[in-house]
Amino acid sequence: MLVNKKTALITGGASGIGKKTVIHLAEKGFQIAINYRNSKDKAISLATHLKECYGVNCVTVQGDVASQTDCTRIVSETLSAYETIDVLIHNAGPYIHERKKMTDYSFEEWNYLLNGNLTSVYYLSKLIIPRMRKQKWGRIITLGYDRVESSPGWMYRSAFAAAKTGLASLTRTIAMEEAENGITANMVSPGDITNEWKEKDIKESWKAKAAGQMTGREGTGEDIARVIGFLIDEKSDFITGSIIPVTGGMDVLGKAFK
Numbered sequence: 001m002l003v004n005k006k007t008a009l010i011t012g013g014a015s016g017i018g019k020k021t022v023i024h025l026a027e028k029g030f031q032i033a034i035n036y037r038n039s040k041d042k043a044i045s046l047a048t049h050l051k052e053c054y055g056v057n058c059v060t061v062q063g064d065v066a067s068q069t070d071c072t073r074i075v076s077e078t079l080s081a082y083e084t085i086d087v088l089i090h091n092a093g094p095y096i097h098e099r100k101k102m103t104d105y106s107f108e109e110w111n112y113l114l115n116g117n118l119t120s121v122y123y124l125s126k127l128i129i130p131r132m133r134k135q136k137w138g139r140i141i142t143l144g145y146d147r148v149e150s151s152p153g154w155m156y157r158s159a160f161a162a163a164k165t166g167l168a169s170l171t172r173t174i175a176m177e178e179a180e181n182g183i184t185a186n187m188v189s190p191g192d193i194t195n196e197w198k199e200k201d202i203k204e205s206w207k208a209k210a211a212g213q214m215t216g217r218e219g220t221g222e223d224i225a226r227v228i229g230f231l232i233d234e235k236s237d238f239i240t241g242s243i244i245p246v247t248g249g250m251d252v253l254g255k256a257f258k
Contacts, residue, residue: 007031007082008232009074011065011124012092014043016198017143017190020221021089024229026050031057033078033085035092037064057082065092066116071123085128087139087232093117093163099156110159117163121170129178138183139232142171143224145189146252149243154253168243175241184240186231191247193219215248 008025012018013034019042022032032050036043043060050058059081063070078085094116096109105113121142132138145154145161148168154161167187174185197205198221205217213219227246230236 005031006086007033007078007084008087008089009033009035009061009078009085009124009128010089010091011035011074011120012037013089014039014046014060016195017193017221017224018089018091019046019199021091021225021228022046022050024222024225025087025232026054026056026058028229029054029056030087031082032059033081034058034060035063035065035074036060037062037092064116065090065120065124066094066112068123071120072127075124075127079131084131084135086132086135086137087141088124088128089141089228089232090121090124091143092120093143093160095160101156102158105159113159114163117160118166118170121167125174129174129183132183133178133181136182138178138181140171140174140183140185141228141231142167142185142187143190144168144187144243146191146245146247146250148187148189152253171243172241179240182237184231184237186240187243188224188227188231189243189245189247190224191219191245191250192252193221193224197221213248213250217248219246219248 008030010018010022013022014036026032034043047058047060050056061074061077063074094113144164148164151165171185171187197218200220201222202220205220209216223246
């Protein structure tokens with residue numbers, strides 16, 4: 001396998017879609033920095049697996065992306081291990097599963113969701129983009145949700161939806177501002193991928209058919225990881241400012257309203 005000298009920082013990379021993305025990038029030869037908040041054992045285990053199976057350099061970096069101080073430390077520790085951060089994947093983002101109307105959110109919950117899903121991208125991008133500019137190359141990936149680019153309302157998910165729709169605009173703004181520097185910024189919007197399938201492969205999904213899905217199978221973490229892998233490729237430099245749904249054709253918000 002050819003060794004890719006580029007370094008990718010993946011937030012929330014110890015489990016779920018983040019983990020599948022980490023593995024996919026390791027297969028491509030990227031050096032990896034796995035950020036985690038609480039999943040220390042999972043992060044260390046994954047890093048060990050990547051080194052043994054793919055021979056890539058891999059470090060783990062603890063930190064809560066909702067915290068400016070932690071974001072500064074995440075970048076600092078990553079750059080103490082690697083010379084650059086070429087790819088930044090904003091996968092981490094707090095989410096409250098309880099169905100709450102806007103007025104039922106506490107001030108603390110609201111601020112945490114906005115900071116973790118939107119402001120965190122500002123924190124990390126502000127620290128990393130100047131380095132990407134110097135090398136005239138960079139890839140930034142954010143994660144959204146179905147139809148996020150149209151700013152739809154999402155009942156009981158007001159804070160999360162407000163943060164992600166703002167993030168869609170921010171992603172496109174970064175793409176416009178940094179195009180001259182060889183930096184692309186794109187958003188990937190996963191469909192209704194359940195926890196059970198976030199760390200599974202497409203082949204597993206083919207075997208376990210799902211009658212409720214338009215494609216006849218469940219969406220997996222690998223589906224998202226493969227799109228991310230395509231967007232950060234050297235030859236994907238003409239794709240920037242895009243918001244790409246990976247939903248299996250399902251109307252995810254329509255399903256949520258039922």
